[in-house]
Every structure is written in C-alpha cells, then in structure tokens.
Amino acid sequence: xxxxxxxxxxxxxxxxxxxxxxxxxxxxxxxxxxxxxxxxxxxxxxxxxxxxxxxxxxxxxxxxxxxxxxxxxxxxxxxxxxxxxxxxxxxxxxxxxxxxxxxxxxxxxxxxxxxxxxxxxxxxxxxxxxxxxxxxxxxxxxxxxxxxxxxxxxxxxxxxxxxxxxxxxxxxxxxxxxxxxxxxxxxxxxxxxxxxxxxxxxxxxxxxxxxxxxxxxxxxxxxxxxxxxxxxxxxxxxxxxxxxxxxxxxxxxxxxxxxxxxxxxxxxxxxxxxxxxxxxxxxxxxxxxxxxxxxxxxxxxxxxxxxxxxxxxxxxxxxxxxxxxxxxxxxxxxxxxxxxxxxxxxxxxxxxxxxxxxxxxxxxxxxxxxxxxxxxxxxxxxxxxxxxxxxxxxxxxxxxxxxxxxxxxxxxxxxxxxxxxxxxxxxxxxxxxxxxxxxxx
Numbered sequence: 001x002x003x004x005x006x007x008x009x010x011x012x013x014x015x016x017x018x019x020x021x022x023x024x025x026x027x028x029x030x031x032x033x034x035x036x037x038x039x040x041x042x043x044x045x046x047x048x049x050x051x052x053x054x055x056x057x058x059x060x061x062x063x064x065x066x067x068x069x070x071x072x073x074x075x076x077x078x079x080x081x082x083x084x085x086x087x088x089x090x091x092x093x094x095x096x097x098x099x100x101x102x103x104x105x106x107x108x109x110x111x112x113x114x115x116x117x118x119x120x121x122x123x124x125x126x127x128x129x130x131x132x133x134x135x136x137x138x139x140x141x142x143x144x145x146x147x148x149x150x151x152x153x154x155x156x157x158x159x160x161x162x163x164x165x166x167x168x169x170x171x172x173x174x175x176x177x178x179x180x181x182x183x184x185x186x187x188x189x190x191x192x193x194x195x196x197x198x199x200x201x202x203x204x205x206x207x208x209x210x211x212x213x214x215x216x217x218x219x220x221x222x223x224x225x226x227x228x229x230x231x232x233x234x235x236x237x238x239x240x241x242x243x244x245x246x247x248x249x250x251x252x253x254x255x256x257x258x259x260x261x262x263x264x265x266x267x268x269x270x271x272x273x274x275x276x277x278x279x280x281x282x283x284x285x286x287x288x289x290x291x292x293x294x295x296x297x298x299x300x301x302x303x304x305x306x307x308x309x310x311x312x313x314x315x316x317x318x319x320x321x322x323x324x325x326x327x328x329x330x331x332x333x334x335x336x337x338x339x340x341x342x343x344x345x346x347x348x349x350x351x352x353x354x355x356x357x358x359x360x361x362x363x364x365x366x367x368x369x370x371x372x373x374x375x376x377x378x379x380x381x382x383x384x385x386x387x388x389x390x391x392x393x394x395x396x397x398x399x400x401x402x403x404x405x406x407x408x409x410x411x412x413x414x415x416x417x418x419x420x421x422x423x424x425x426x427x428x429x430x431x432x433x434x435x436x437x438x439x440x441x
Contacts, residue, residue: 021078059334145182257283263429309437344371
C-alpha cells in the first residue's frame with residue numbers, strides 16, 4: 001500500500017469523516033494493527049466494551065467495520081489507512097483474524113462469475129424488438145411533450161431577455177416541470193439554473209440567452225432526430241434525459257485494457273439530497289479516456305472505490321455517443337498497481353486540437369479530460385493560471401484553496417496536471433510530482 005494521505009482522504013464520503021478519521025488515527029486508540037500482502041486490519045477502542053473491528057481489502061479497495069455507521073468508509077477505516085501511511089512499522093505481518101478472513105473469503109466467492117445461459121434465439125429477438133419498441137415510444141413522447149415547451153420558449157424570447165429579471169422561482173419551476181412531463185428531465189436542469197444566473201454577473205443576459213438557446217437546439221434536434229447519425233441521436237437524447245439501463249449496457253462487449261485512475265471529483269447536484277462523483281480513467285493500450293459517473297443519495301456513499309494514481313485490469317463498456325466518453329466497468333480484476341509515469345500533452349495548443357475534435361463530434365460535452373506536462377502555476381491580478389512550455393497561459397478555476405495547493409506543490413518549478421477543461425478554464429484534479437500523483441480536488 002503506497003497511498004498518500006490525499007488518496008486516503010479522497011475515499012471519505014464527506015469532510016466530517018475526514019476530520020473524525022484524522023482524530024482517530026492515533027496509535028494509542030488501536031489495540032491491534034496487522035497486515036499481509038492483501039489487506040490491513042485492526043481493532044479500535046470504542047465507547048462499548050468491545051473494540052471496533054476494521055479492515056481494508058487492498059484489492060479493490062473494499063472496506064469493513066463493525067461500527068454502526070452505514071456511510072462507508074467510516075472514520076475507523078480512514079484512520080486505519082492513515083495510520084498505515086504514517087506509521088507502517090506499527091503494523092505486524094499476521095495471518096488474518098477469523099472475522100477478517102471470513103470477510104475476505106466472502107468477497108472472493110462473490111467474484112466468481114456465474115455461468116451465463118444463452119437465451120434461445122427467438123427469445124433474444126423478441127427481447128431486442130421489445131427494447132426497440134420501448135425506445136421509439138420514449139422518443140415519440142419526448143417529441144410530443146417538447147412541442148408545447150417550444151411554444152413557451154418562443155414566447156419568452158419574443159418578450160425579451162430583460163423581462164425575465166422580475167420572474168419568481170415558481171415561474172422557472174413550472175417551466176422545468178414542463179420538461180419533466182415531456183420526458184426530458186435532464187434538460188430541465190438548464191431551466192433550474194437560470195434563476196441562479198440572473199444578476200450573477202454584469203453580462204448575465206448572455207449566459208441566460210445561451211442556456212435558452214441550448215434548450216431550443218435540443219427541442220429542434222429531437223423533432224428531427226431521424227435525420228441525425230445514430231451515435232449523435234443518443235447524444236441529443238441523453239442531454240434531454242434519456243438513460244440506458246445498466247443491465248442493458250453491460251450486455252454489450254467492452255474494451256479490455258489496463259485502466260489508469262487519473263482523477264476523481266465529488267460535487268453536489270441541484271437536488272440537495274444528491275451528490276455525484278466523477279472518476280476519470282485512461283486505457284494504457286487504447287489511450288482512450290473513460291468517465292465513470294456515480295450518484296450518492298442522502299450521503300449513502302459509493303459501492304466502488306478508485307484510488308487516484310493506481311491502475312487495474314478490466315473491461316469497460318462505453319455509452320453510445322458520437323464521442324464516447326462516459327462508461328461503466330463491466331469487469332474489474334481487483335489487484336491494483338501504482339502508476340509510474342505521466343503521459344500528457346506537451347503544451348496547451350496540442351490539447352486544444354484534441355478538444356476541438358471532441359466538441360465537433362459532440363457539442364454537448366460539458367467537460368473534457370486534460371493532461372498537460374510541465375506547467376508552472378502563477379498568479380496574475382489575483383487570478384490563477386498555468387504557464388506551459390510555449391509561455392501560453394491556461395486559466396484555472398481557483399476554488400477551495402486550489403491555487404494555494406498548486407503554488408505550494410510547485411514552488412515555482414514545473415508540475416504536470418490532470419483535470420477537466422470546461423471550455424473556459426481548467427479544473428485541476430491531480431498533479432504529478434516527484435513520480436507520484438497528488439490529489440488536488
């Protein structure tokens with residue numbers, strides 16, 4: 001286990017767990033600390049008579065704790081991993097305790113793939129026809145529902161953008177509800193953002209007009225969906241709200257590769273009870289990026305965990321798109337390794353060539369992965385930039401102390417950065433320094 005403190009804390013479901021985990025990462029609070037080639041485990045003093053039994057399967061990773069917290073990983077798991085980072089000599093090599101061994105055995109049993117019984121050909125054909133019919137029905141429902149919304153949208157534009165400044169939240173909520181009724185729930189988020197944008201900046205009119213224009217393009221694209229290439233049809237339908245079921249997606253053949261974990265980011269959604277996580281991967285052989293998007297409702301955490309700076313062997317299935325990016329893991333070999341190099345673009349102009357091709361293929365892409373070698377973080381007029389080898393400046397989103405982290409890491413010397421390019425600025429997620437990844441976001 002060669003994780004850094006940043007990698008360990010990135011597993012925590014929230015900042016509160018990180019804080020409590022750090023306060024629990026004290027040797028005098030642990031009665032037992034053991035390890036072997038596969039796992040680490042320990043027993044932590046609790047409020048009761050029995051200590052909490054805490055374990056980490058490094059092949060995953062996966063977490064176990066006997067404490068009552070149901071928001072994994074808990075503070076005890078975070079503390080155990082932090083102790084392994086800071087006090088490796090405190091862990092003795094042992095055969096797993098009974099409780100730990102039983103858990104590892106159960107995990108191994110679940111990894112055994114059940115034999116898949118092939119469906120009769122006629123059943124498979126009937127199933128495929130049923131799926132196609134359901135898809136066409138959904139498209140027709142969206143078309144019908146968006147006709148009414150288009151009328152509302154045109155009326156709004158005729159009145160002028162300046163007229164919307166006085167509208168209440170209820171006005172926009174009602175409009176968003178129209179899109180939900182039209183089976184275009186994702187597109188309704190464009191509407192929900194508008195009241196938050198009004199008067200946010202001096203040029204808010206332009207931003208709001210851009211959002212409304214996006215909505216109009218969506219309505220027109222869906223009305224003429226048959227004229228688009230099939231992969232682009234899925235891009236339009238996806239941005240409107242069509243989703244492919246996980247089971248249907250995983251029926252397809254995937255791409256087998258060694259998948260590098262380059263960055264991870266948790267964000268709050270418009271729904272206050274919903275958080276989502278992005279994990280960016282890159283295939284070593286295929287050189288293809290993959291985006292894993294998972295959701296956590298009411299802070300329940302995530303079932304799969306990915307340590308930035310590591311890699312795993314696995315099979316990835318991409319969602320249909322004219323520029324495939326989002327994907328799901330179909331199969332993952334639990335053993336992981338640590339990345340030993342950073343293979344990014346040599347300068348910002350080189351990256352922009354790739355970015356332009358991506359946007360030309362799918363104009364609905366919100367974020368595109370960006371890897372740049374040897375850039376220097378600098379501050380100019382209280383704004384953060386990265387300076388590349390060609391002396392071109394890259395604007396950086398400077399939130400949550402990002403700027404100070406980068407400046408401290410760099411110390412005025414070049415570092416390599418991975419992040420998301422929004423079209424206007426870079427959101428740094430990790431940095432490559434001294435032959436290791438450092439989590440930034």
